[in-house]
Amino acid sequence: MAATASTRFSDLSRAISVRQVRLVCGVILFAYVVSHFLNHALGNISVDAMEIGVYYHMLFWQFLPVAIVFYTAALTHMGLGIYALYQRRQFRWRTVEPLQLVLGLSIPALVMAHVIGVRLGQTLYGHQKLYPQELYLFFVASNRIWTMTILLLIAWVHGCIGIYFWLRLKPFFTRAAPYLLAAAVLIPTLSLLGVYQGGRSVEVEADDGEWRTHNLTRRQLGTTAEAAMLDRITGGLTAGYLGLLALALLARGARALCERRGGMIALSYGNGKTVRVPKGLSVLEASLRHNVPHASVCGGRARCSTCRIRIIGDHGALPEPSQREAFVLTRVGTSDPSIRLACQLRPTSDLSFFQLFTAHTLSANTQASTPARIGQERYLVSLFVDMRGSTQLAEKRLPFDTVFIVNRFLGAVSQAVIENGGQPNQFVGDGMLALFGLSADPQTACRQALKAAAGIARHIDELNELLSHDLRQPIRFGIGIHGGEVIIGDIGYRDHIVFTALGDAVNVAARLQDMTKTLACEAIVSEEVRRTAGLADDALPQQEVAIRGRDEPMAVRVVADARELSALVDPGERVAA
Incomplete structure (x- = not known):
């Protein structure tokens, strides 16, 4: 039992990264911000409501264990932000992460005066x-309300960006996104309105001498000397924080200087491409710097293994894998020391390697003709293809890796469809509907679909060979092909409209694809497609099958090996083979 617990703790510690610590601290701070904003929103009712709300707010956040966790999270998050400024090597404004970093680093400088004035003033003097005093200082005694408004907006935007990066890949995010967006807009809006309404109330009441007597006492605001001391502390801490930022920037410069003096190293990609980079860059960062395509689904966060590389030659001189890298490699069942994560490996000498997953740069060719009219009836051939065993595939892999493999499967299928004159139309999970005949006659469309099925088989063979080092068993698939009259047009609502086909022919193709599981074959072609394509009657074995939703059985042709279809459509290919 003790050994098991120790093993679990060891695995957990290996799985924890700096990003995860920063995330946990950020969530704690964001919870505080949400609580504070909701308290501000009570100003839309009255200042008294704000005071009642802040009582419970402080009761929770000043509870000693909670306060220790909160201030630890705040200091840790700030420290990790400064470390991120030092560590980050690529500042590309195409992503929102640099913006999040800049906003986060500005928060401590902006919030320093408020924290010192309220929390340290309470502790020392x-x-x-509370709200009446703070609103008076903001709206009446000074014009600091704009500084506080900017701080609130920066803190909120910074937190929302972090929450987005955390949740965007969660399964529920698509459903929750509209509600999260509504909250992201409403909470700060109500908060700022509450502060404004509360400030207006205090401005009016500040003219009342009795109100000033009860709310602007020495016990509440302190003396001039105490205020001056708090200002000096604020100035000193702000200068210290800015000094830490300057130190991080100087450290970056010193590191760059040391790297240049330490010499450059050559990274060879195994395909003739070689780049020279300073020591200390990760392989993935080197690829980004020199615009070399490199697969990385998670963006270099060590949350997937798609950036894996295999070292060519001696790998004994490489730095040892970090805890996070070792954890990911263990999760994907890799024990070969020559396989490393490109986002984590920072070589100190020349290195040769090749990528295990090549970057997917194929863009779908969308030159298939658009139909002349929307909502017309015409003859089309529908091809449904589905990946077999994706559930078992997901059980053995990280989520990012599963998505990567499924995308490669759909890319291989789409390429075969496009090469043979079809158009990828709908993607449903790990399956796809392709349409043939949008710009061709029925016979040509049927022959294109059959050749596309053979092309799919060939492309999947190539994909299996490419991923052979990572797949316990080859990727399998099922294809259903049927042709007939369908309705084509734009289907959907408002911004969610897609061009697709509806009709019995499409449904039958889907049923045939599903039937390949029970008939243990790679493809099932309807008799309609076989006849229209002009294939010989004895070209493929015939079978009668029952189609759900149809009263009469349907004649189909069973294709055990889809690769054979190409030679049947074009006999010249059999001779070439």
């Missing part, structure tokens, strides 16, 4: 600054 017993000040009791």
Whole structure:
């Protein structure tokens, strides 16, 4: 039992990364911000409501264990932000991450005066600054309200970006996104309105001498000398924080200087491409710097293994894998020391390698003709293809890796469809509907679909060979092909409209694809497609099958090996083979 617990703790510690620590701290701080914003929103009711709300707010956040966790998270998050400024080597404004970093680093400087004035003033001098006093200082005694508004917006935007990066890959995010967006807009809006309404109320009440007597006492605001001391502390801490930022920037410069003096190293990609980079860059960062395509689904966060590389030659001089890298490699069942994560490996000498997953740069060719009219009836051939065993595939892999493999499968299928004159139309999970005949006569469309099925088989063979090092068993598939009259047009609602085909022929093709599982074959072709394509009657074995939703059985042709279809459509290919 003890050994098991120790093993689990070891695995957990290996799985924890700096990003995860920063995420946990950020979530704690964002929870505080949400609580504070909701308290501000009570100003839309009254200042008294804000005071009642802040009582419960402080009751929770000043509870000693919670306060320790909160301030630890705040200091850790700030420290990791400064470390991220030092560590980050690529500042590309095409992504929102640099913006998040800049916003996060500006928050401590902006919030310093407020924290010192309220929390340290209470600790050192017993000040009791609550909403009436703070609103008075912001709206009446000074014009700091704009500084506070900017701080609130920056803190909120920074937190929302972090929450987005955390949740965007979760299964529920698509469904939850509209509600999260509504909350992201409503909460700060109500908060700022609450502060404004509360400030207006305090401005009016500040003219009342009795109100000033009860709310602007020495116990609440302190003396001039105490305020001056708090200002000096604020200035000193702000200068110290800015000094830490300057130190991080100087450290970056010193590191770059040391790297240049330490010499450059050559990274050879195994395909003739070689780049020279300073020591200390990760292989993935080197690829980004020199615009070399490199697969990385998670963006270099060590949350997937798609950036894996295999070292060519001696790998003994390489740095040892980090805890996070070792954890990911263990999760995907890789024990070969020559296989490393490109996002984590920072070589110190010349290195030769090749990528295990080549970057997917194929863009779908969308030159298939658009139909002349929307909502017309015409003869089309529908080809349904589905990946077999994707559930078992997902059980053995990281989510990012599963998505990567499925995308490669769909890319191989789409390429075969496009090469043979078809158009990828709908993607449903790990399956796809392709349409043939949008710009061809029925016979040509049927022959194109049959050749596309053979092309799919060939492309999947190539994919299996490419991924052979990572697949316990080859990727399998099922294809259903049927032709007939369908309705084509734009289907959907508002911004979610897609061009597709509807009709019995499409449904039958889907049923035939599903039937390949029970008939243990790669493809099933309807008799309609066989006849229209002009194939010989004895070219493929015939079978009668029952189609759900049809009263009469249907004649189909069973294709055990889809590769044979190409030679049947074009006999000249059999001779070439």
